[in-house]
Amino acid sequence: MxxxxxxxxxxxxxxPLAGRLILPFALLAIVLIVFxxxxxxxxxxxxxxxxxxxxxxxxxxxxxxxMSMWLYVVMVxxxxxxxxxxxxxxxxxxxxxxxxxxxxxxxxxxxxAIWGKTSWGTWWDWDPRxxxxxxxxxxxxxxxxxxxxxxxPRRSDRASAVLAIVGLICIPIIFWSINCPDPNQCASLxxxxxxxxxxxxxxxxxxxxxxxxxxxxxxxIFMRVRRLILExxxxxxxxxxxxxxx
Amino acid sequence: xxxxxxxxxxxxxxxSAFGITAVLMLAEVVVEYRLHKKMIVRLKRMQxxxxx
Numbered sequence: 001m002x003x004x005x006x007x008x009x010x011x012x013x014x015x016p017l018a019g020r021l022i023l024p025f026a027l028l029a030i031v032l033i034v035f036x037x038x039x040x041x042x043x044x045x046x047x048x049x050x051x052x053x054x055x056x057x058x059x060x061x062x063x064x065x066x067m068s069m070w071l072y073v074v075m076v077x078x079x080x081x082x083x084x085x086x087x088x089x090x091x092x093x094x095x096x097x098x099x100x101x102x103x104x105x106x107x108x109x110x111x112x113a114i115w116g117k118t119s120w121g122t123w124w125d126w127d128p129r130x131x132x133x134x135x136x137x138x139x140x141x142x143x144x145x146x147x148x149x150x151x152x153p154r155r156s157d158r159a160s161a162v163l164a165i166v167g168l169i170c171i172p173i174i175f176w177s178i179n180c181p182d183p184n185q186c187a188s189l190x191x192x193x194x195x196x197x198x199x200x201x202x203x204x205x206x207x208x209x210x211x212x213x214x215x216x217x218x219x220x221i222f223m224r225v226r227r228l229i230l231e232x233x234x235x236x237x238x239x240x241x242x243x244x245x246x
Numbered sequence: 247x248x249x250x251x252x253x254x255x256x257x258x259x260x261x262s263a264f265g266i267t268a269v270l271m272l273a274e275v276v277v278e279y280r281l282h283k284k285m286i287v288r289l290k291r292m293q294x295x296x297x298x
Contacts, residue, residue, distance in 0.1 A: 046254065054256040060267040103274055111263040118259045216271060223278045230285050234292065245289045 011089050011229045012238045018222040018229075025219040032212030036063075040205030048202065054118040057111055058202070063210040065108035067217060068136060069171050071101035075143075076168050079161035089225075091157035092232065094164065095147060096225035100217050102140035109133060112190075128177035129190035132170060139167040153232060 008014045040059045048055040075097040082090035112130065113123045124130065143160050150156035178190050198206070233239050240246075253260045 041250070052256060053253040054259050056253075056260060057263040060263055064267065100274065103270060107267050107270055110266055114259050114263045114266075118256055220274055220278060223275070223282060227278070227282045227285050230282075230289060234289060239289065240293060240296075244286050245293060 009087055009089055011092070011233050012236070014089055015226055015229050015242075018226050022219050022222045025215045025222065029212050029215035029219060032208050032215060036205050036207075036209030036212055039201065039208065043201045044199065044205065048199070051119060054115065057115040057118075059206060059209045061108060061111040061115055062206050063213045064104040064111065065133070066210050067213045068101060068105035068108050068133070069174060070214070071097050071104060071217060072136060072140070072164075072168070072171060075101060076164050079164045082157060083161050088232070089229075091153075091161065092225050092228045093221070094161065095157075096221045096228055097217075098140055098143050098147075099224065100220050102137060102144070104213070104217075105133065105137040105140060109137065127190055129174065132174040132177050136167075136170050136174060139164075139170055143167070 008017055037059060040056060044056075046053050075094045078090045078094035078097065081087060082094060109130070112133070116125070117123050143164050146160045146163055147156045150159060230239060251257050251261070
């Protein structure tokens with residue numbers, strides 16, 4: 001089967017495709033998240049080393065933290081494609097990705113604060129991992145604020161794309177904030193990455209939930225990009241011909 | 247069931263984390279759905295104005 005991918009770089013062709021993809025991704029997200037959480041509660045121990053039952057915050061926390069970083073990389077990739085090839089849809093995809101990325105960053109911070117209160121006894125600490133994740137939230141907010149501050153969409157797309165690309169430096173900082181070679185130099189309250197040592201059922205539940213969050217992101221981003229397409233292409237003749245607009 | 251909700255005395259923290267996550271994710275979908283509907287209404291109004 002041959003798919004002409006370039007065809008879908010035109011908003012007129014991508015709009016109906018995105019509409020058709022929303023439901024499958026939403027259903028996949030529901031199935032995966034429900035299965036992940038069922039597995040995470042039914043097939044895992046109640047205690048994880050020194051952590052009591054509250055350790056299960058790991059499922060929404062880790063999945064949203066991964067998505068916060070991954071969506072930023074995806075947003076930058078779309079922004080780069082937009083800058084290089086000057087494609088409108090790429091900039092729209094970058095714009096559509098930012099709010100969901102910001103939401104997952106916020107969820108990661110809030111669930112992390114709740115977990116921190118139970119295991120560290122404090123909601124917040126200016127530790128490298130928490131602070132760099134907070135900076136990531138500011139980068140998302142800055143990106144969206146810059147977009148809405150400039151009226152001309154072409155200029156706002158380019159300016160915010162540059163900001164997003166510069167902000168990409170935050171992603172390796174978040175990663176290395178708890179994974180530095182010398183743990184003494186990290187001085188982080190947040191524990192180091194311990195995927196290798198996590199019990200297999202907990203790891204499975206975490207991974208399935210994370211994939212579910214990813215499918216959710218696809219569904220919501222497709223919903224948002226359809227609205228952005230309509231907003232920007234509102235004067236195009238094909239928009240007037242859409243059945244829902246007629 | 248009550249044991250699951252109680253979560254060894256950490257129910258408030260555990261379910262707050264899950265509740266906040268669920269509410270925010272659902273809210274994003276609802277907001278986006280409503281914004282899309284609003285956009286369609288706006289476009290229909292534009293169409294009517296253009297025809298008139």
